[in-house]
Amino acid sequence: MISKTLMKQTVKANIPLALIITAIQALCLVLIASTGQPVKITGQIFYSLLPGVLTSIYIIITGNKLLAAQVDKGSMAYILSTPVKRSKVALTQAVFFIGSLFVMSLITAATHIIPTAILNGSVSSSEWVDIIKFNFGLFLLALAYSGICFLASSIFNLSKNAIAVGGGIVGAFLLLSMMSMFGENFHFVKNFTITTLYNVNTIASGSSDYIWQFAVLAGIGLITYFSGIKIFSTRDLPL
Numbered sequence: 279m280i281s282k283t284l285m286k287q288t289v290k291a292n293i294p295l296a297l298i299i300t301a302i303q304a305l306c307l308v309l310i311a312s313t314g315q316p317v318k319i320t321g322q323i324f325y326s327l328l329p330g331v332l333t334s335i336y337i338i339i340t341g342n343k344l345l346a347a348q349v350d351k352g353s354m355a356y357i358l359s360t361p362v363k364r365s366k367v368a369l370t371q372a373v374f375f376i377g378s379l380f381v382m383s384l385i386t387a388a389t390h391i392i393p394t395a396i397l398n399g400s401v402s403s404s405e406w407v408d409i410i411k412f413n414f415g416l417f418l419l420a421l422a423y424s425g426i427c428f429l430a431s432s433i434f435n436l437s438k439n440a441i442a443v444g445g446g447i448v449g450a451f452l453l454l455s456m457m458s459m460f461g462e463n464f465h466f467v468k469n470f471t472i473t474t475l476y477n478v479n480t481i482a483s484g485s486s487d488y489i490w491q492f493a494v495l496a497g498i499g500l501i502t503y504f505s506g507i508k509i510f511s512t513r514d515l516p517l
């Protein structure tokens with residue numbers, strides 16, 4: 279279903295940035311978790327903004343490189359000159375993108391668990407649940423963001439256009455989310471960003487509202503990825 283050769287090339291080209299972003303997130307989380315505060319508190323402090331911003335940097339850069347940049351530079355012509363279908367190329371890139379984000383979320387979760395266990399002697403079952411929910415929600419937000427960038431990368435032949443649209447939409451969502459934090463006058467803008475669907479306060483409160491919010495994020499991610507694969511597989515390419 280996927281091209282192993284292309285997957286190896288994609289991992290080699292993109293894994294350094296993923297490691298840098300993950301390392302920065304892990305360091306920040308270790309510092310916050312080492313304060314000894316309960317998981318719900320450290321989770322609300324850390325997951326409210328920082329991972330979304332850092333992960334978005336990886337998503338915008340990598341999303342562009344997976345398809346649009348290769349069409350723009352002409353390297354896609356070489357890839358498609360081998361007996362590999364366009365649908366297989368797009369699926370391979372999508373699998374890498376989603377897989378890398380999932381692994382980054384797993385590492386972040388482990389980074390939250392380990393210092394908590396060292397400081398407290400153990401991690402309670404409720405804390406395990408909270409950490410899993412925080413990081414699964416973060417992954418679903420990243421899935422939605424990356425799906426938007428992947429879709430843009432599959433539509434445009436030029437990197438600048440893919441970044442302008444995909445990166446512009448994700449950047450706008452983040453900006454609106456940050457604006458909503460600056461007092462009541464800007465609180466309404468949260469209704470115009472999907473970032474609001476990952477609400478760490480709702481997760482920490484024990485409310486079940488996060489379930490439908492997670493479902494919407496997953497739906498956005500799946501629809502944009504499937505659409506991107508379909509569009510790239512059928513549209514005309516300047517090869």
